[in-house]
Amino acid sequence: MQDPLAFxxxxxxxxxxxxxxxxxxxxxxxxxxxxxxxxxxxxQPEASDSIRSTMxxxxxxxxxxxIYGLLIAxxxxxxxxxxxxxxxxxx
Amino acid sequence: xxxxVNNLWVINVFGHEVWITETIFNTWIIMAVLxxxxxxxRVKLRNFKVIPKGVQNLTEAAVETFDNFAKDTVGDKxxxxxxxxxxxxxxxxxxxxxxxxxxxxxSADWATTFAFSLATFIIMIFMGFKHRKGxxxxxxxxxxxxxxxxNLIGEIAKPIxxxxxxxxxxxxxxxxxxxxxxxxxxxxxxxxxxxLHAIFDVAFGALQTYIFVIISFMYVRGAVx
Numbered sequence: 001m002q003d004p005l006a007f008x009x010x011x012x013x014x015x016x017x018x019x020x021x022x023x024x025x026x027x028x029x030x031x032x033x034x035x036x037x038x039x040x041x042x043x044q045p046e047a048s049d050s051i052r053s054t055m056x057x058x059x060x061x062x063x064x065x066x067i068y069g070l071l072i073a074x075x076x077x078x079x080x081x082x083x084x085x086x087x088x089x090x091x
Numbered sequence: 092x093x094x095x096v097n098n099l100w101v102i103n104v105f106g107h108e109v110w111i112t113e114t115i116f117n118t119w120i121i122m123a124v125l126x127x128x129x130x131x132x133r134v135k136l137r138n139f140k141v142i143p144k145g146v147q148n149l150t151e152a153a154v155e156t157f158d159n160f161a162k163d164t165v166g167d168k169x170x171x172x173x174x175x176x177x178x179x180x181x182x183x184x185x186x187x188x189x190x191x192x193x194x195x196x197x198s199a200d201w202a203t204t205f206a207f208s209l210a211t212f213i214i215m216i217f218m219g220f221k222h223r224k225g226x227x228x229x230x231x232x233x234x235x236x237x238x239x240x241x242n243l244i245g246e247i248a249k250p251i252x253x254x255x256x257x258x259x260x261x262x263x264x265x266x267x268x269x270x271x272x273x274x275x276x277x278x279x280x281x282x283x284x285x286x287l288h289a290i291f292d293v294a295f296g297a298l299q300t301y302i303f304v305i306i307s308f309m310y311v312r313g314a315v316x
Contacts, residue, residue: 053305060302064252067259074262078094 005086012083016076019069026066033058092273094266096200114200121185121197164308169222169315172214179207180304183257187296190265191288198296199261201254208254211307215249219314227314249310253303260299264291 037055041048100111135146143151157180161173183198190196197203219227231242268291271284 056298057302057305060256060299060306063260064256067256067263070263071255071259074266 005083005090008083008086009080012076012080016073019072019076022069023066026062029062030059033062092269094269096195112200113195114197114203117189117194118197118203120194121182121189125181125185161308164305165312169218169311172218172311175210175214176304176307179210179307180300183207183300183303184297187261187293187300190261190268190292190296195265196261196292196296198257199265201258204254204258204261205250207303208250211253211310212250214307215310215314218311222315253306253310257299257303260295261292264295267291 034055037051041051097113098110099113099116102109102111132146132150140147157177158170158173161170186196186198232239268284268287271287272280
């Protein structure tokens with residue numbers, strides 16, 4: 001704790017790594033969407049085009065929360081507001 | 092390794108500073124390319140044949156495909172908004188292909204994608220008021236008046252999540268390729284990054300553009316029904 005700026009930067013890196021933990025549930029969600037789509041395509045091949053479009057929309061919806069985690073990690077690393085505040089405070 | 096948007100010029104307009112960033116300059120380049128393409132197609136369409144072939148055939152196929160897609164998603168009565176979304180689709184698709192040439196894609200900047208999703212939001216509200224007049228406002232209080240803040244937050248979350256989806260995908264593609272180019276020696280930078288570009292920039296970018304347009308159509312359909 002001797003150097004507060006180094007401490008804040010270190011905590012920011014740990015926070016960036018923790019922010020990406022939501023990738024676990026994102027993967028499971030997308031796998032479930034895709035597996036249901038494949039199963040229903042096997043049951044009814046003539047609706048295959050419509051099922052494929054709906055599957056892509058569902059995958060994009062599930063991907064969104066994964067991207068929120070990536071966004072927080074990038075903000076922590078590259079545009080961290082608290083680090084900027086500390087730098088301007090320390091002079 | 093530079094992941095920030097570079098500031099190219101600073102000009103002074105009526106006493107206010109205007110920053111011309113890399114994003115704005117690349118948007119100008121894309122605009123020039125698309126306008127030249129549109130003018131060439133317009134000139135070639137002067138000899139209009141009833142049975143099309145060549146450039147006319149391609150153009151008619153593209154516009155008709157998108158029109159049918161709009162009619163399927165929004166319905167016949169409201170498909171007059173399709174030309175705006177065709178422009179959005181072509182512009183964002185060109186942005187994805189743009190990053191293959193080593194320049195930074197304009198949609199890797201949150202400003203561009205937020206501008207497009209704000210336009211979708213305004214179109215959604217406008218269509219809601221135009222086709223459902225008073226009942227559109229009443230639908231916010233629909234199940235119960237207490238749910239009004241939740242409905243409001245749900246409506247405001249729509250343009251934010253729409254913009255972040257495309258921005259996050261394009262930015263992660265840009266970061267991956269920047270890392271690849273800055274951490275490897277020169278002799279693996281010749282043929283192999285083409286595969287990475289094709290997957291992370293072109294394929295994911297095109298998919299996210301399609302998702303952007305289809306989700307915009309679904310928001311408009313939800314607002315008018």
